[in-house]
Structure formats: C-alpha cells, structure tokens
Amino acid sequence: MKKNWEESGNFTKVRIQVMVSLSSLNITSAKQRSFKSSLALAKAFANRDTNSPPRSLLKKVEEFCDLLNEIGKDSVHMGKYRHDGEMLGDILYRIAKGYITSPDLRLAYLGKLAEVHTEANAHAEAALCRLHQAKLVAEFLMYKNALSYTDIVLPVIWNTCSPTLNEKEIAEEGCLREDGVCQGPEFSVMGLVGLLEQSLDHYKDAKMYETVNEVAKVLLPIYEKEVLFDNLAMTHKNIGNCFEELGRLTKSGKRLTASYFRVAFFGKKFGDLDGLEFVYKEKPATSLAEIAARFSDAYAKEFGEDFRLIQDSGTVDRSKIDELKAHVQVTYVEPYFEENDERPKASQLIRLSRFVFETPYTLSGKAHGSVDQQHKRKTVLTTESSFPHLKKRLMVVSRREIDLSPIEVSIEAIRNRNTQLRTAVEANPPNAKNLQIVLQGSVRLQVNAGPLEIARVFLSEESIGNFLDTQVQELKRAFQEFVNLCQRSLELNKELIASDQVEYHEDLMEGYRELRKILLPLLRADCKGADKLVSHISPKGLDLRQISESILSFVVGPQASGASPAVLDFLRS
Template sequence: MLFKDQNNICLNLTKDVLKHCSNPDNALRPKACAIFYLLLDQNYKITGDYEKMAVVSSVALSELLGKNVIADSRVLSNSLDSVRDYALEKLKKEGGGEKQAEALTRTLKKNSALLQYNQTISEVSSIDPELTTDLYEKISNAYLEAPDTRVQWIENMASYHISHKNYVEAALCKIHHAELIREYLQTYSPSAQDKNLPISTSHFASISPSVGKEPPLFPNLTESDTGDDDEISSRFQLASWSVMGLVELLVAAGKWLREATCYESALEVYSILEIIFKYTNNYTELLKILDVYRECVSTLLQEPARLIPKYFRVSYFGKKCGDLNKRGFIYRVGPGMSLHAFTAAIKGTFKGQVKGDSDFVIMPNKAVEDEGLDPEKIHLQIGGITVYHHTDAPTSSEFVQNHFCDQFLFEMSHQKTQKKKLIYTVERPFPYVKTRLEIVKMDEMILSPIEAAIENVNDRVKAIRTELSAAAPRMNTIQQILQGSVVPMVNEGPLKICADFLAPEVIDQFDPTHVAT
C-alpha cells in the first residue's frame, strides 16, 4: 500500500519524518534519519526502484519549505547527507549494484537541490515579493517532468500570495493547477469516465487566458515514451490527481475570487463545478454550488464596491540592478497603494545593496543613455499608468475595464501643445499568477493639439455615461465629474477648446472629421 497505490499515506509519513530530520535535537534526529532510510530501503525491495520515495520526498519537502516548517535547512541537508553516506556504505558492504547506488544518489540529490532553492527564497521573501514569486514559478517549471513536485510549488505560490492578501493571484494559481489535473484526467487517467469529463482548457481560459500558454504535462514527451503507461503513471503519486482533487481546487479558487471582489470570474468557476457535478451525478454538491452561484449573482446585482487595482511601471538602469538592468515591468498593486509608498517598496527590494536613499536616482520618463549613468547608483523610472483599451467603445463594468489587461498607457505633454502616449505591452494579461510582468513591447503615439482636446472631451463624456448607467448612480461622483469637466483644475475647459478650434476664423484650418458638428 505504501509504495504501490496512489494515495497520500506515504507522503504524509515522509513529511513527518523529514520534519524531524531537521530537528536540532540530537536524540530525535538520528531516529528520524533511520526511518527515512528504512522507507527508501523498503521502496527498493518492494518495487525494485526508488520512484515512489523520489516523488513523495520531493513533494513532502516542497510542502514543508513552502509552509516554512524547516527552521534550519542546513540541519536537514546534513541529515540527508548522513542517510546517503550510510546507505551507500551499506550497499557497498552487501554487494549492491552500481545502478541501485546511482538511483539512490539521484533521489537524494533532488532533495538537496530543493534545499538550495529554498535558501535563495529565504534571502528575498521578506523584501522582494515579486522576485519570490518569480522563483516559485522558476522552481515549478524546473519540474515539468515531475508533475507532483511541479504542482506543489504552484500551491506554495498560492499560499505565499494569500499571506500577502493577493487573492486574485492565489485563485489563479489554483486555476492553473486545476488545468493540469484536467489534462491528467483526460489524457493519462486509466478511468474511462475521467477521460470523458466534459470540460476543456477553454473553460479555464475564461478565468485566466494565460492557462493555454503554460507548459502542459510532459512537454518533452516523445512518441516513443507515450507507450510506456506504467512509467508515466508512476509520476502521478498524489491522490489529488482525481476529480475530487479538481473540485477542491475550484472551490478554493471561487472562494479567493470572491474575496477579491472578482464575482464574474467566480461565476465561471462555479459553472465548471456545475458541469462536473452533473457529469458525476453528485446532486447534493450540485445543489450547494447552485446556492453559492445564486448568492454570487445577488451580490453582483447590488453593484458592490470593487477592489480596483492600480498599476505602476518600473524600469531599471545601472550595473547595480543586476539582472534587472535595462528591463521594464508593470506591477499590479492594491487600490490603496500610493506612488510614494510604491517607490519606497521598490527601493526596499535593494536592501543590503545600498547604503541609503542617496544611492537611488529617480529618472524622468525619457530615453536613457548608458554613458550618463553613475555606476555606483541604482537608476529607476517609476510612474503610474492606466489600462489601455483598443477602442473607444464603453465597457460594461469596472470588472471588464480591469480584467484581462495586457496593454497599459502612460501620457505626457509633448512640445507644449501636443500629447505623447506610450503604450506598454506585457508578456501575459493581468491578473496572472504573479503581480509583476515584464514589458515586451512599447508603442508611441503623438496627438496633435486638436486630437488631444477631442480625447479629453471623449474621456469626460465616457466617465459621465458610465456613472449615469449604473443601477444606483452616486451623486457625489457625478458632481465631481461634472465639476472637473466644466471647471478643470489643470487643463483649460470646454470654452477654451471652442475658442481655439471652433471659432469661425480658425475652424477651416482643421480636418473636417475633427470639427464636424
């Protein structure tokens, strides 16, 4: 049962044993090491390999590291070295084969690699959340051929997001994990019922468009490998590779999406659960999920307050920025984050590399020449940006305006009377499993004075229409929009626009499409 069946018994036992292998108590730790050795030894005697323990020890260790249960990874590393040395010495005395020794060394080496990853994470997790999630993603993708370990690091990332109240990102980690389970059920599961489960990638893409762009299970699998069903099935040791595991992930995703006020996405999750419960004839759970669905719709009809994110662009310059040098990113942050607080947070990620605030240079938003940079300072461009929409068509809700966004706009004056628009495109749409995405493209647009004026008027009209179309228009908001439109504090108002562009003596100077009545 421990080494042949697909269950979590061996995983839970290994998890407890490894936890005690990291215990500084010199009386307890050797006993835990002895039990871990016995598990390895019995695995080989029963199955002729270490595959089960290789998988469950990696997953168990990944979970312990993700939950910060291992206080001192050096103690655990020494324990694993002791187990390896003892096992190899015993094999040598008993005349064990060279292949067995290599397999044992390979199994324990994977655990040592995870400890090294964790050491890197522990150095940055408290000061650089974005780099931490980058590392989680990197580790997960390093185990594309070991799906149990891969999904455990996705779960670790979800837990990290929850601890930082990044509920949307946590939910999307669950969705990406769920998509991998769907792929397993329909491609590798021995059950015919699982293979016919009536859901597809498109169902999950309605919640996270990036799902279809992520690496599938076994992206490097060749045609010659597909015939070895036993070898492939041995890589799926966790009980969570099941319809029940899929349901648990979707329920968790729905919970965190509602916590983030993303009710529309939560409804998509509950629609998938409805399909699953109908297919499995689980009408008790179907009734429960329909109640949750109705509750979610009722909340939407009340037009609840939304947690609308803010976006900032950061570009890094200078040798002291390391791998970030000459790279730009878009950051998705909470609605209460100010530019001042965000700038302080970015500076904080360089803790230990700088002496003080004087080591930073905040630069204007223009082209940067390497020759003019002080090599002893960190140069940053930081600015607030807005979501860029391709058309002027009014969007249906705040949710639509701030969901599935991969382009962002920064505006600035240009030659006094013109406007420059910089449009940044990122590698994936927000929201994503990470709160920072790299800029992969930048487009520039220059608006003439009349085009800039037309855009300002259109923006005001759009804002007024959006507020008036709400089920319960907010009078204070409408008053602020109208006051800002008629008596603006920064740009000159509609009377000045009419005088400059619509006066009889100047109107013929402009493109008829710009001044049509």
C-alpha cells in the same frame, strides 16, 4: 540517461529521479557551484561518448542539464528573496515550470506559489495557481481513465477562466506511466474537487465574480456525477450571491479594479534585472506614492546610499545616470484598449496585456504649455503574457509611442470630461454628491477655463482653418455631447437636490447658460456652407425640429441627425 534512452526512446525515468533528488537538496551557493560543475561534466561525457549516441539524445541531455542548472540557481535565490513577494513569485513560477515533466513536483511548487500569493492577499493569482493544479490533476485522471466526464477538460472550458491555461500541464504523457508518480491524495477526483473549490473561493475574494461562474461550470458536472448535493446547493448559492453583488456594483459604478504600475530597473547592482521593465499588478486604489515608497524602503535597505528613485516618466538617458548605483523608475499605467474594442466590461478585467502611460510635452522642451502648444505622448507597453497571471508582475516585451497634437489632446480632454458626466448621469442609484462634483467642474465658468479655452483656440473663425477638417468635426461633436450631458446632468440634479440646495442649483444653471452662450458662436464658426444649410429646409413648411436637425447637421456633421431633445433645445436657444 543513455541506457534509459536505449530501452524506451526517452530518459523520463532518470529525469524524474534526478528532479526528485534535486528537490530534496538544501542547495547553498557553494553547493550550487559544485552542482553546476557536475552538470558540465555530464554534458562533456555525453559529447565524448565513443559509441556515437544519437544527436537527439545529446541535445536532450544538454537541455536537461541546462534546466537543472536554472532550477538549482533559483533554489539558491529563494532564501535571498523570501521577503520580496514579486521576486519570490517569479522564482517559484520558474521552478514549477521547470518541473513540467515531474507532475508531483510541479503540483507542489504551484501550491507553494499559491501560498505566497494568499499571504499577500493576491487572490486572483492564488486562484490561478489552484486552477493550474486542478488542470494538471484533470489531465492525469483522464489519462488513467478515472474521469469519465470528458467535457471538463475541453480547452474552451479552461480558456474562459484564463488564457494561461491553454497549454498542457504535463509535457509528456510518458511521465505518467512511471512507477511512483502521482500517488498523492490530490491526484484523485476529490482532490480535483478540492483544488477547484479553492480556486473558486479565491476568485470570490478577488471579486472576480464572472470567473467564479466559469470555474463553477467545471465543478458542477463533477458534483452531479458524484451525487454531491450539498456541494451543488452551496455552489449555486455562491453563484447567486456573486451575481447579486456584481449587479449592485455595476449599477452603482463603484466596482474597483486592480492598479498597475510600470517599474524599470537600471544599474549594474541589479544584475540580470538591469535594463528590464515590468508591469506590476497591485490591489485596487494603490497610489503611485504608496508603491514608490515601498520600493524606496526595500531597496534603500539593500543598497543604502547607492539607491535612486527616478520620479518622472520620461525616457531615461543612461549616459546621464551612474551605472554603479541602483535606479528604479515607477510609473502609473492603465490597461490600454483600442477605440474599436467592443469587449464587454467583464472581459476588460482579464486578458490584459497592453498598458499605457502619458507624458505631456511642448516643442519648446517644457512639460506643460498653453492649450495650442500642449502635446502628449502615449507609450503603449505589451507584456509577455496577460493579467491576471500566476505572477504579480510581467515583463514588458515591446512598446510603441503615439504622439498627439494639441488639437488631438484637446479632443481627448473633452471626451474624458464627457465620460465623467455620462458615468455620473447613468449611475444607478444616482449619487448626488458625485454628480455635483462633476457638474461644478463642467458648467461653472471660474473652474471651466479648460473647455472654453479649447473652444476659443481651435474653433474660432481666425484659427479653425489651421486644422484638419476631420479633427475640427471631432472636436465639435465632443462639445455637442458635452453640452448635452451637462443639460442632462442638471435635469437629474434638479430631481435630487434638497430644499437647501435650490440656490446652489440655480448657480449651476446660470453657469450652464453662460457656457452655452459662449460656446454656441464658436460651434457655428466657418459658416461658408449656409446655402447648403438652407437647402435642408423644405420650402413648404418650417418644422422647428427639422430646422434644428439641419442646423445641428451643419454645425457638427450629418452624424448628429436624430439628436436628443436636450441638444435640440440647446440649438433652439
């Protein structure tokens, strides 16, 4: 290393040679211990060198020896975790990252990681592995002047596919100058094309149609330059099919997205995992029961009677668990977006690094209570990177908690109901069955105790003064939209029903009229501003729409002016 450093200012050649040799070894636990001792000896020799080598060289030697030791440990663990997809994925990812100064080995281990993901039908992750391989090859070809269309290596092009592609795939260009590197068939223009095509196919299988289009933007200029007309035709056809399917899924509202779970590990039996928590990405529609059963089966085999599955999502008090046993806590989480997040829906499928789960509680200590006692804690988790990623699980690096008061919990409940109604009303084509399920849970009084109880508790004359005016107005606006959406839903349902459902529809209408009859007095509570209401009406003429808008402005705030005719009909009644 020292001689290589003196000749070229680095020891790239030695580093590549050592890494290639290491990759060919079948390292066992016993061999790894000997390997670790050899590395410690090399570090000791470097520090005892009587010729006073530069401090920068000593630091590089120590870092390189530490890196080799980590790669050696991970190589041993690969056999142990060959049946644990997430753990094996983590190991292969770390090894590939460790080989960043050896392009051939990095390419090879990214390929192995892609194969693991493909076998598990984790197509988004496999696509990213192929994309990282493609970027590595593109950097090599640009360095060798074998790629003339420079626009495909602009960071913005890769960043639209994934933020994980921001960093260079090759740590030092010096490693590209060494003899014998990057000699495989993948390090060619057609090799680059093949990797990009594999990535595109995986994104298509993952139903990430927007990203298919982004990868195609990298491929198409190459096809044009290389005069690959058949490839051009096929890729354009693929893009067309993807956008047709995307349009169909968007209109129907049936687009499924990945499921996410927080998994925390406790107990000394987990070793380095003890105390760590991760967010796991799973296939769409995976249930909490399904993933909990998977962990129970896997760890019960490994730990037997010493395994415990923690069922609730609350904070684990480590003083109350047996540290000698293995404990796993699994919680369903959802991607978290701020209220002012205006990203398009497509962007909400990628760059996901914050997740939330909710824990209901009351001040008395019980989890659930009456409407006026029900609190809720939102726990927002931030991961080390964003999904989709080369790994199926990402470590949680920070968390924050948001506590909601009972009225805030109720505001959110009505808004969530509004979202369900809006989704059912705006579905294209409309789905009568889904619409009626949401309607039945909204306007039938026997199943509608929730919204009505919320209105009685927080909007009655006796209680309305106990809450912040801003919160009261938010709740009123939510109820105003709720009534509006219920009427729109009933109008749509009337158009969709068959002759044998007329009686059922009338039953829903009767429930809506009763609901409206009970809600209206509560929405008009706190009438201290009646004189202000009268001042809104012109003495020269009583225009009904103007009166309705004035009433609406008084009841739920000035933001309601210009409300839809359905809401105005509600107020006229």
